[in-house]
Amino acid sequence: MSRIGKIPVIIPQGVKVAVGDDTLVVEGPKGKLTQKYHNVVTFTTKGNEIEVGRVNDEKQSRAFHGLYRNLLNNMVIGVSAGFTRALIINGVGFRAEVKDKVLTMNLGYSNDISVWIPDNLAVAVEANTKIIISGIDKQAVGEFASQVRKLRLPEPYKGKGVRYEDEVIRRKVGKSGVK
Numbered sequence: 001m002s003r004i005g006k007i008p009v010i011i012p013q014g015v016k017v018a019v020g021d022d023t024l025v026v027e028g029p030k031g032k033l034t035q036k037y038h039n040v041v042t043f044t045t046k047g048n049e050i051e052v053g054r055v056n057d058e059k060q061s062r063a064f065h066g067l068y069r070n071l072l073n074n075m076v077i078g079v080s081a082g083f084t085r086a087l088i089i090n091g092v093g094f095r096a097e098v099k100d101k102v103l104t105m106n107l108g109y110s111n112d113i114s115v116w117i118p119d120n121l122a123v124a125v126e127a128n129t130k131i132i133i134s135g136i137d138k139q140a141v142g143e144f145a146s147q148v149r150k151l152r153l154p155e156p157y158k159g160k161g162v163r164y165e166d167e168v169i170r171r172k173v174g175k176s177g178v179k
Contacts, residue, residue: 004066005054005062008049009051009076010048010049011048011076012028017076019045022036023036024036024071024075026075026076026078028076028080030080031078033079037068037071040060041068043072050072074138077138079136082134083137085142085145086131087162088129090129090154090159091107091158093108094152098117098124098125101116103117103123103131105162108152120137122134133145157171
């Protein structure tokens, strides 16, 4: 039995989960998410929790068992609480700002970099150096944060660049010079 798949998903107050023939629909106070699933996985509702099971014991079915349990759990958390990811900008003169649906950043290049913000995400900038990305879809939040980070990866000598808030950059010692 899958260690992750056998844990039931607890449905909080105000969240509705509808299981169709091949589609999961989760609705909550923050929005609505849908996810297609394979027919080797079954969903059973018991009170305020949903148990995920599988039809057979094949390798692919065992993999889908844990996968769809976690996807359902992330959907429930997303529509009830939401997901956030914070990025820190380090460097002299590096800054960011949001206007309309465009994130504009000065990252030490000759021109500013502008990134369109997807419709399902919200981006806020604190103190010109902290970017907070939030939304109900965990995959979309992580993907957009990763794309912003790739614009200027943190370098190990001075730590300049865009990094996740909880990321630790291993610093290197530079040249010591001639003695």
